Amino acid sequence: MNTITLDELKTILKAQDVENPEHYQFICPSCKTVQTAQDLIDAGAGETFDEVQKYLAFSCIGRFTEDKGCDWTLGGLFQIHKVEVLFEDGTNRPIFEPVGYSGSAKTGVTKTGKLKTGVKYSRPDPILTVVIRLEVGMPKKKEVVVREFLFRGFEPCSDGHCVIKKPEGMRTNAGCGCILSMSRLQLGLLSSRLQVIVDEVVTV
Structure with missing residues (x-):
């Protein structure tokens, strides 16, 4: 090494x-x-x-x-x-x-x-x-909520409980299917982002 x-x-x-x-x-x-x-x-x-x-x-x-x-x-x-x-x-x-x-x-x-x-x-x-x-002298990083970090660049659905982004205005109640419909590349990107925060300590 x-x-x-x-x-x-x-x-x-x-x-x-x-x-x-x-x-x-x-x-x-x-x-x-x-x-x-x-x-x-x-x-x-x-x-x-x-x-x-x-x-x-x-x-x-x-x-x-x-x-x-x-x-x-x-x-x-x-x-x-x-x-x-x-x-x-x-x-x-x-x-x-x-x-x-x-x-x-x-x-x-x-x-x-x-x-x-x-x-x-x-x-x-x-x-x-x-x-x-x-x-x-690049600008400092900004703080974002976990949802925004994980799903940045992903398109949300119209379900009222969408995991990517809660819809504004008209919404449906069929259930969010965003994760189930993700492509292999999207799943790979999500996996990489999860690895960054998976060992963080949270209060439950």
């Missing part, structure tokens, strides 16, 4: 010499597909960088489209990634390998042992947002 600091990650990303943060490139450790935030946006994972940053370099684009990539995510049980980012508090966070990373001593990386297995990262940290905001 190779560990790099936030400053080293920033140096690697800047060396890619792209026009904007949406074009920073990362390689899925499973299928080796090169992907960017713009690819995630085009695949429907979100409308802006802020919305897709939680997936960037953490979940492969194949979780959102059938056109490329695979369904690998660093939030799963098995860990095959080769790069982690070291935070100032001493904790490490997994990340897809950034394009241009050599893994050599020239980049200041340190070896931390064998690949980890059986370690589940319950929630991706916005590593890239931390780095990129230091450079371009």
